[in-house]
Amino acid sequence: MKAFTRHTGVGVPLRCSDVDTDQIIPAAYLKGVSRTGFQDGLFAAWRAREDFVLNHDAYRNGSVLVAGPDFGTGSSREHAVWALLDYGFRAVISPRFGDIFRGNAGKQGLLAAQCERADVEALWDVLETGPGSEVTVDLVEQTVRAKDLTVDFTIDGYTRWRLLEGLDDIALSLRHARQIDAFEAQRPSWLPTTTT
Amino acid sequence: MGRTLAAKVWDAHVVHRGGSDPDDDLRGAAPDLLYIDLHLVHEVTSPQAFDGLRLAARRLRRPDLTIATEDHNVPTTDIELPIADAVSRTQMETLRRNCAEFGVRLHPMGDLEQGIVHVMGPQLGLTQPGMTVVCGDSHTSTHGAFGALAFGIGTSEVEHVLATQTLPLRPFKTMAVIVQSRDGTLPTGVTSKDIILAVIARIGTGGAAGYILEYRGNVIEQLSMEARMTICNMSIEAGARAGMIAPDATTFAYLAGRPHAPAGAQWDAAMRYWSGLHTDADATFDVQVHVDADALTPFVTWGTNPGQGLPLSERVPDPEQMSDEGERCAARKALAYMGLQPGTPLREIAVDTVFLGSCTNGRIEDLRAAAAVLAGRQVREGVRMLVVPGSMRVRAQAEAEGLHEVFTAAGAQWRSAGCSMCLGMNSDQLAAGERCASTSNRNFEGRQGTGGRTHLVSPLVAAATAIRGTLSSPTDLN
Numbered sequence: 248m249k250a251f252t253r254h255t256g257v258g259v260p261l262r263c264s265d266v267d268t269d270q271i272i273p274a275a276y277l278k279g280v281s282r283t284g285f286q287d288g289l290f291a292a293w294r295a296r297e298d299f300v301l302n303h304d305a306y307r308n309g310s311v312l313v314a315g316p317d318f319g320t321g322s323s324r325e326h327a328v329w330a331l332l333d334y335g336f337r338a339v340i341s342p343r344f345g346d347i348f349r350g351n352a353g354k355q356g357l358l359a360a361q362c363e364r365a366d367v368e369a370l371w372d373v374l375e376t377g378p379g380s381e382v383t384v385d386l387v388e389q390t391v392r393a394k395d396l397t398v399d400f401t402i403d404g405y406t407r408w409r410l411l412e413g414l415d416d417i418a419l420s421l422r423h424a425r426q427i428d429a430f431e432a433q434r435p436s437w438l439p440t441t442t443t
Numbered sequence: 444m445g446r447t448l449a450a451k452v453w454d455a456h457v458v459h460r461g462g463s464d465p466d467d468d469l470r471g472a473a474p475d476l477l478y479i480d481l482h483l484v485h486e487v488t489s490p491q492a493f494d495g496l497r498l499a500a501r502r503l504r505r506p507d508l509t510i511a512t513e514d515h516n517v518p519t520t521d522i523e524l525p526i527a528d529a530v531s532r533t534q535m536e537t538l539r540r541n542c543a544e545f546g547v548r549l550h551p552m553g554d555l556e557q558g559i560v561h562v563m564g565p566q567l568g569l570t571q572p573g574m575t576v577v578c579g580d581s582h583t584s585t586h587g588a589f590g591a592l593a594f595g596i597g598t599s600e601v602e603h604v605l606a607t608q609t610l611p612l613r614p615f616k617t618m619a620v621i622v623q624s625r626d627g628t629l630p631t632g633v634t635s636k637d638i639i640l641a642v643i644a645r646i647g648t649g650g651a652a653g654y655i656l657e658y659r660g661n662v663i664e665q666l667s668m669e670a671r672m673t674i675c676n677m678s679i680e681a682g683a684r685a686g687m688i689a690p691d692a693t694t695f696a697y698l699a700g701r702p703h704a705p706a707g708a709q710w711d712a713a714m715r716y717w718s719g720l721h722t723d724a725d726a727t728f729d730v731q732v733h734v735d736a737d738a739l740t741p742f743v744t745w746g747t748n749p750g751q752g753l754p755l756s757e758r759v760p761d762p763e764q765m766s767d768e769g770e771r772c773a774a775r776k777a778l779a780y781m782g783l784q785p786g787t788p789l790r791e792i793a794v795d796t797v798f799l800g801s802c803t804n805g806r807i808e809d810l811r812a813a814a815a816v817l818a819g820r821q822v823r824e825g826v827r828m829l830v831v832p833g834s835m836r837v838r839a840q841a842e843a844e845g846l847h848e849v850f851t852a853a854g855a856q857w858r859s860a861g862c863s864m865c866l867g868m869n870s871d872q873l874a875a876g877e878r879c880a881s882t883s884n885r886n887f888e889g890r891q892g893t894g895g896r897t898h899l900v901s902p903l904v905a906a907a908t909a910i911r912g913t914l915s916s917p918t919d920l921n
């Protein structure tokens with residue numbers, strides 16, 4: 248997992264609430280055998296519409312999604328997070344997230360930043376009056392900046408710590424590599440192995 | 444203070460105790476880090492995990508504690524031909540590539556050890572008492588029959604185990620399920636499948652959520668290993684993460700001489716550890732459930748979750764008579780899906796298909812039990828019966844015993860090993876509206892094919908049902 252301290256990129260205003268994971272990536276796109284390549288499934292149904300925000304040149308290469316409340320509710324599919332990351336998003340801002348989505352995001356290094364609703368609306372205004380404007384999301388200071396606007400966001404302490412350190416669960420467990428080595432050294436020799 | 448079996452196995456695998464780091468206070472206590480002794484892999488839940496390893500340039504820490512097979516997607520006919528379904532073929536080819544690249548032993552289609560992942564582990568002697576066993580499949584609880592701590596994991600966790608051979612886990616609660624009869628035997632026609640269906644009907648599909656179950660009592664002690672596996676297999680259907688049974692002489696006799704079981708001095712050393720693997724007399728469980736086995740009769744499900752079951756002698760329940768609002772709604776919905784009328788005797792429900800197989804009831808004893816009922820009899824006209832051995836080794840053994848001839852002479856289809864109609868991921872599916880008596884473990888809507896209707900039953904009930912064409916037990920045949 249890449250560490251996340253500060254990210255600057257094009258902000259995408261998604262004026263929608265209740266964006267469930269079925270909308271983020273429909274079931275038909277779950278059959279893949281790799282963890283990459285889910286970008287085609289991202290908002291697949293919506294991207295078929297010409298007026299969808301990601302179909303505008305100014306937003307096409309966006310990396311910070313600014314969405315309405317209850318983003319990522321519904322099915323637990325980790326594919327929703329994979330699809331956002333594969334497309335190029337590094338952060339999602341919303342007044343409220345689906346629980347499982349937020350957990351999955353934290354595991355995969357996608358920043359789920361929770362902002363006040365009024366602040367999200369202010370961000371939407373900035374991004375819509377100046378399409379293609381950049382947004383800076385700062386995890387150290389816990390702020391979002393766009394043009395002259397600076398707003399705060401919240402995130403739980405344990406996830407923030409893991410993101411700042413760039414530690415996924417695997418990396419965290421590997422911090423105990425010496426203990427794992429030591430444990431292995433004292434495992435009884437009668438335990439089975441699959442290769443012999 | 445004594446410890447439970449589960450606690451003993453847990454404690455013996457703690458690599459790092461959660462909450463023991465100085466900065467835990469700042470960021471919330473970390474979970475325990477447990478060492479994993481055996482990781483079973485199959486084609487459906489592993490591709491993204493291997494991909495994750497590659498993306499992070501991590502190695503597979505212990506290929507020698509990892510083993511793979513092909514089961515969920517494999518066809519059970521014409522297995523020597525190329526697989527027709529493109530998605531299945533891609534998943535299988537991906538598994539083969541991943542196993543070759545990371546050095547994982549794989550039992551592919553056509554191999555004698557190939558079969559359902561939870562049949563393969565025990566038959567090889569890889570599942571042993573006191574081990575931690577995981578697999579990207581919820582029915583990993585099966586292996587708890589050996590006194591192992593065994594549970595299903597998600598794809599991210601599969602990757603975690605591949606990379607570290609450990610898993611971060613939060614503590615659990617324990618529930619004792621005590622099954623007793625006067626002399627430890629079961630009434631005629633009652634099997635371990637009936638015990639577990641009755642338990643789930645009693646405590647509900649979420650009744651054991653957050654618990655590890657331990658099955659105890661004189662009836663459990665007298666069960667064969669295969670019957671114990673059937674019970675532990677379905678622990679997950681009660682919501683439990685794992686189910687366990689203390690190892691005993693039956694366990695040791697089953698293990699002795701298996702390919703991966705220890706031998707000689709190693710066996711003696713293992714026995715010293717194994718013989719301590721039982722719940723101490725002064726240990727306590729968080730919850731206890733008692734089952735009077737003398738009162739058990741063959742059990743079947745009528746609804747769309749494994750908790751919606753009743754003795755075969757009963758009638759389809761009337762939702763309006765149920766006191767609980769949630770249960771009433773669920774029952775109404777289930778009966779509409781199942782196409783059943785309240786008050787219909789369960790014995791009068793006619794089926795189109797009978798499925799004998801799965802990791803619940805696809806082992807040799809299950810095939811023997813069903814064959815004994817079918818011998819000299821015919822599957823009723825208009826009913827199709829699929830017999831799908833849990834592994835190719837089970838299939839070979841059944842053929843050595845002539846069981847396949849009993850099945851085919853009765854008019855049943857004798858198939859190759861795999862998950863098959865348990866989840867209908869290959870072409871073994873129910874058509875919409877078709878009704879099936881199935882020895883598998885899940886009767887969810889659409890589980891065996893879109894619109895398909897499933898009644899969970901024991902192998903004995905499956906065989907008798909195939910003969911009579913309606914849900915039946917062997918005693919109905921006389």
Ligand code: SF4
Pocket residue numbers: 514515559560561580582801802803861862865866883884
């Ligand atoms: S037989 Fe059914 S329950 Fe068992 S592993 Fe296969 S699909 Fe899962």
